[in-house]
Amino acid sequence: MLFALILAEEDGILLGVCILLALGLLETNDLLAAAVTAGGPLSLLFGGMVVARVLARTGVFDWVGGALPPCHRRQRPALSAWR
Numbered sequence: 100m101l102f103a104l105i106l107a108e109e110d111g112i113l114l115g116v117c118i119l120l121a122l123g124l125l126e127t128n129d130l131l132a133a134a135v136t137a138g139g140p141l142s143l144l145f146g147g148m149v150v151a152r153v154l155a156r157t158g159v160f161d162w163v164g165g166a167l168p169p170c171h172r173r174q175r176p177a178l179s180a181w182r
Contacts, residue, residue: 119125154160 116125116130120127120130
């Protein structure tokens with residue numbers, strides 16, 4: 100049970116990789132190949148987040164939201180209400 104809780108944490112992935120490396124089930128070449136393969140999608144996601152952050156400061160999302168007809172605008176609860 101404790102092992103499952105440790106793997107549920109954010110650092111659980113790194114711990115799992117270390118265990119697989121220590122047991123010899125995963126080799127360093129496999130790890131490097133996975134990092135190279137994931138580089139493109141991770142760069143795309145990071146770039147999208149940067150663009151969204153910059154556009155949020157310009158107010159373009161508020162402008163687009165204001166241009167929508169009232170039937171498409173609905174009140175959503177604040178993020179603190181979901182926690």
